[in-house]
Amino acid sequence: MAGDSDRIHPSAFIDPAARLAPDVRVGAFTLIGADVEIGEGCVIGPHCSITGPTRIGRDNHFIGHAAIGGDPQDKKYQGERTELVIGDRNIVREFVTISRGTVTGSGVTRIGNDNWLLAYTHVAHDCLIGSHCVFSNNSTLAGHVEVGDWVITSGFAGVHQFCRIGAHAFLGMGVLISGDVPPYTMVATEAQGRPRGINSEGLKRRGFDAARISAIKRAYRTLYVAGLPLAEARLQLEEQARDSADVRALLDFIESGERPLLR
Incomplete structure (x- = not known):
């Protein structure tokens, strides 16, 4: 040889x-x-x-x-x-x-x-x-660290041990991740990474239609914008998951984690 x-x-x-x-x-x-x-x-x-x-x-x-x-x-x-x-x-x-x-x-x-x-x-x-x-x-x-499918990490991003990055997530340049990042989520840099919306452009490129993206946006607002305690947000996500497999995947990710969710 x-x-x-x-x-x-x-x-x-x-x-x-x-x-x-x-x-x-x-x-x-x-x-x-x-x-x-x-x-x-x-x-x-x-x-x-x-x-x-x-x-x-x-x-x-x-x-x-x-x-x-x-x-x-x-x-x-x-x-x-x-x-x-x-x-x-x-x-x-x-x-x-x-x-x-x-x-x-x-x-x-x-x-x-x-x-x-x-x-x-x-x-x-x-x-x-x-x-x-x-x-x-x-x-x-x-x-x-566990990383789902279709994840993008920008330059100099760092992920702490035992954290999970959900499918289709996007980590911005230089972010430091110390908790689980839900699927579809964009994380931007500060002293620590913080969620900053969903990766809608990436989802469009992968064939997600407007209805699917709309359902994911609604779930994101429930989890991060509405100011709800996590337990109450999960109850609302459970309702939304009845009509959306994508929201169900998001909720399953949250419920299966051992580390704190990045919020």
């Missing part, structure tokens, strides 16, 4: 125990360790390190200088076997770091499909990331 200079640069090191699909391309000075699986169509750029146990799906592109599957940055970690699982068609830009899980968490860090992780993004141990997300430059996820 390593002798095929058309696909594998001669300066790359691939552990004999690694398993690469026959068409995987590997750039100069890249290291791929044991217990790493890389699927068909993947391109691993120069100066990357991929250590295991790590499972990578097909058609992913690691541009260069990425550190993938490293030990979790957790003082409790004692070398236990934990994993990183990456899906298909993800773009991983320069100097991205993604850690494996921990045994005190789920044991796995998991990334879905069709995500963009731009330069210097950090995904810590035990994070669970959906699909179709964009993490702009210097986005940072602490350990155990």
Whole structure:
């Protein structure tokens, strides 16, 4: 495998125990360790390190200088076997770091499909990331963060450990997230991130019609504008959810959380 200079640069090191699909391309000075699986169509750029146990799906592109599957940055970690699982068609830009899980968490860090992780993004141990997300430059996820589908984080956004970011949410530049962000919500920066409406433009681009967006806006006003205690807001959302699957998804997110809701 390593002798095929058309696909594998001669300066790359691939552990004999690694398993690469026959068409995987590997750039100069890249290291791929044991217990790493890389699927068909993947391109691993120069100066990357991929250590295991790590499972990578097909058609992913690691541009260069990425550190993938490293030990979790957790003082409790004692070398236990934990994993990183990456899906298909993800773009991983320069100097991205993604850690494996921990045994005190789920044991796995998991990334879905069709995500963009731009330069210097950090995904810590035990994070669970959906699909179709964009993490702009210097986005940072602490350990155990959960991110739904179609989430966008702007540059220098940071998310505290154990927080959840609901589907279709948008985090503005430099926001610091210390609570759960409901689906569809836009968060803008202050000393801490604060909700500032719904991500209506993103929803339009993804095919949400006017009626669906109107129902989500009404739910947002109930939760954030009406000045209601959370318990009363949840009762009103329960009524609204009878006519809207999107509001039902929002309410289910709120009711399943362990951390405080960002309000």
